[in-house]
Amino acid sequence: MSLIQCKSLVKQYVDKTVLHGLSFELETGSPIALVGPNGAGKTTLFSILCGYIRPTQGEVTIFGEKPGSSALFNRVSALPQDAQLDPRFSIQRQLMLFAQLQGFSKKQSKLEAERVLSLMQLSDSLKQKPAALSHGMRKRVAIAQALIGNPDLVLLDEPTAGLDPVNARNIRDIVHELAGETTFIISSHNLAELEQLCGTVLHLNDGHLQQQVDLTNSDGAEPQLAFLTVHMDKCSPDEFVNTVKTLNGVSAVTPSQKNHFVIDYNPINAPLLDQQLLRCIDENQWDYRQLIKGKTLEEQLFSN
Incomplete structure (x- = not known):
């Protein structure tokens, strides 16, 4: 019931x-x-x-x-x-x-x-x-x-x-x-x-x-599309988008709020994308404030 x-x-x-x-x-x-x-x-x-x-x-x-x-x-x-x-x-x-x-x-x-x-x-x-x-x-x-x-x-x-x-x-x-x-x-x-x-x-x-x-993946199936949400600091938005798009498995990088980006990727092809992204941030000497696996609730409700 x-x-x-x-x-x-x-x-x-x-x-x-x-x-x-x-x-x-x-x-x-x-x-x-x-x-x-x-x-x-x-x-x-x-x-x-x-x-x-x-x-x-x-x-x-x-x-x-x-x-x-x-x-x-x-x-x-x-x-x-x-x-x-x-x-x-x-x-x-x-x-x-x-x-x-x-x-x-x-x-x-x-x-x-x-x-x-x-x-x-x-x-x-x-x-x-x-x-x-x-x-x-x-x-x-x-x-x-x-x-x-x-x-x-x-x-x-x-x-x-x-x-x-x-x-x-x-x-x-x-x-x-x-x-x-x-x-x-x-x-x-x-x-x-x-x-x-x-x-x-x-x-x-x-x-x-x-x-x-x-907010849950209740069927237990392996998702074909996953997300990372990153809050950057002191970073050129265009440079960030163009660079992150080149990472393996990434299908899209979308700016949302100021200095926030949602990264769409295939978790089967890039199961460790979060680690790749952190290395990329370090190599480019960018600063970031927060990295979240998945979309934030705010992004899910109000991004469109």
Whole structure:
């Protein structure tokens, strides 16, 4: 059974259409990224999936059930971007309340609150109120709330927005650790972060599904075309393109952003092209900042 099926999904308000006939199918497994500019329809899609609002037209199911159905109780959870904690109560007491709302007994809710706070490395802070916590700690508490009851699907809206690198990495590590038992759908503008975490990307723009990208090579077949993405520094673009084109196996060298180049090559004919490229850079006394095997997610979504 599919995780999510959307068929011709439309959402209209009085004078504006926010979603224009979205159709896609998602499977359980590795995290799924939802990307697009502000106003693309990401929050509206999240709200429909959570059952907060209904589509104007079309159909959507989660595990074969309609969003908001009692059959999805405890199976689907969400973290809105600006989720707030009640300043009057300790974080343990708040999470116990949410657990009890999901059917846990008082004793069970205490254990469940302690479990999810431990997952988020907040066991030492469970008696504290939100005002005593840093922004990153409050964000982790909100994610802990979304994990109560071990839901099968968790929707996270900008889970690392505004966090310092350490807290952001902690959250990525938690998502990676739990991905085997819980499927995450993550809405974010941080493409580099999503590229580390996700296996599938939905790209929305102006309420339309621009593309659905699979970041994995799931069939196990040897690819006939592969890519290197290199960020150069202090190098003539024309000289770089003309020189790299002469390397064995290279079929194209395409400038993208400033000082960024995407190299298309046959990995069967040139399995060690990355090493050849580094030798070429050294021999020509060029400087480079980054070399990535494959296209970056940004290149895959926006290069055309």
